[in-house]
Amino acid sequence: MPILCNLQNMNLAFGEKVIFKDAKLTINQGDRIGLIGLNGQGKSTLFNILAQKVTPDISKPPFIFDRNNELFTLFYIPQELDIETYPELDIENFYLSFYPHLYKIHKELSVIQKQLLENYESEELIHKQQELLEMFEAAHGWELESSYLNYLNHFDLQERQTPVHKLSGGEQKKIALSIGLSSKANLILWDEPTNHLDVETIEKFEDELSNSQATYMIISHDRYLLNHVTNKIIHIERGSINSFEGTYLEYLEYLEERxxxxxxxxxxxxxxxxxxxxxxxxxxxxxxxxxxxxxxxxxxxxxxxxxxxxxxxKVVNLNLAHSGRKSKQLIQIKEGEFYYQDEKIFENLNLGVYRGDKIALIGPNGAGKTTLISLLSQKLPLKGGSIKSLEGLKVHIFDQKRDALDLEKTPFSLIGDGQDFVHLPNGSKKHVISYLEDYLFAKEQVHRPIYTLSGGEKNRLQLALFMKNDADLWVFDEPTNDLDIETIELLEKEIANYNAAVIIIGHDRAFLDNTCNTTWLVHDHNIEIFEGGYSQVAPYLHALELEKKLPQVENDKSNHPPKSSSISSPTGPTNKEKIRWETVESDILNTETTIEQIKQKMTEMDFTKQDPQKLTQFNDLQQQLDQAETTLTKLYTEWERLSEKMD
Known part of the structure; x- marks a missing residue:
């Protein structure tokens, strides 16, 4: 496939923090790239370099950004829409915020149309209007608008005249998806496109990407999405950009082998x-x-x-606080009802939360997930029915808003709160620096002001602050938003080992599968309960979707070995051992020489996986190397044993 762009000698540092060091990247037409890496490593920065919003540092040799002039066109969908700059744009016209030339024509047309209402016979105004309409058409504005509106329909955004600033985060994301999918650019950059979206919308987006012919690069923590819509993984690590041909799952297998x-x-x-x-x-x-x-x-x-x-x-060493409570049932709701104004949210709600539950709470945006958490924590009272909870129940909620950090503080002062040690709920204590290192903060970062941290690093710091505390029930509201994959994977392990109860509101399907033993689906003003994670619910969700599309069809509800130690002999060496002592050293030296020779042959091989004969030769050498290294280990063990006897 033809090359779209090629970046060489990319160097960039912010103060002492090195983002890229002699990095390089090639993007080919047809690449579907998943961009991964720890937060703060440079994923969004790379997008900004590609979009020419950030210029790498001057270096020798100089930075090179070669673009295919015939093919290279770029379109960037950021995490957040720029609502403040375009407050007057409603849903129907918000796509114009990404096309300044079309936006300018649109504004001029709006002025002309208002003037025509008062002076509808003005030939000058009519001529100007016609001229602007032709300019709009020449710039493919109507084609773009039609495609954008079709995607709005696809994502169920119907109230087209609603100002965008009045929409929820999920609805704004649907607009961003519609804008990106309607773009005709040859390279599209997606920065966390599925944050705040429900599973149904994510799967629609996934289908659109899978069926498209577009070349794109996507930053996402949604591993289901990455695995299904990518054919190449780019991993930013310690200033380098490493490319891997294959899916995200294949890359994980490669990393495991590595x-x-x-x-x-x-x-x-x-x-x-x-x-x-x-x-x-x-x-x-x-x-x-x-x-x-x-x-x-x-x-x-x-x-x-x-x-x-x-x-x-590096991995994050998370330590979820373990609750010491012995009681099994924490919360019980019977015949629960809740209304908001005249709108029914829940009715005939019967459920319980028990110690050890790992509950995935899923459902469409606006179905009542956050309301249910407020009911369980008794921040909202039931309108009917009863709720009973453990006396003195401790509930801690890690929500999407995540309290603002004091940016003038340092991570050390925030976590330590005047102390050098963090006192953990299990009775142990840990030095603040060691605790922060568990969350991937380098020693040189812990005494810097928080405002110097990246957005992802601030999220990680909030997680570190939150998880110092003990609780009977942890509630995580979209915990994977803006967390890097390494942190998510360790969070999964700690939740799995946590003894108390956990409820997770989320749309990261892999995360829910890996952490939860029960799933609550908010549906039809009630809770459907499933054993297992998201995968156990997926067939049911598909059945619901089919039911929506075919309302006339009746829904059938019937269905490490210990090391050996050397033991000194009370007697001296035997004659046989004395003779062997004279030769074992030369055997060691000869075997080491053999190992060096094999390694040199392997280094000199023009090895390629595409050549079966060379692959066989390489595997033979690897086998010889393994045998020689095993022999060397035995020889050294023998030499150590003999040397003790010879003393």
């Missing part, structure tokens, strides 16, 4: 370090160049180990 290989190499290096240290202390009497090389190699091992550790992906 981490296994890193762990294997690290073990080898640590074992080698242990053996070489013993060699240096014992003073093996190897002569000449080989001995010098070995001494030099010993001094390089520690740095090699450190490099491997740095290459390993």
């Amino acid at each position: 981490e296994k290989e890193l762990a294997k190499n690290l073990d080898k290096l640590e074992n080698q370090h242990r053996r070489e240290l013993a060699w240096m202390r014992q003073g093996i009497k190897a002569r000449g160049t080989r001995s010098k090389k070995r001494v030099e190699g010993f001094h390089n091992i520690k740095s090699d180990i450190q490099k491997l550790k740095e290459r390993s992906r």
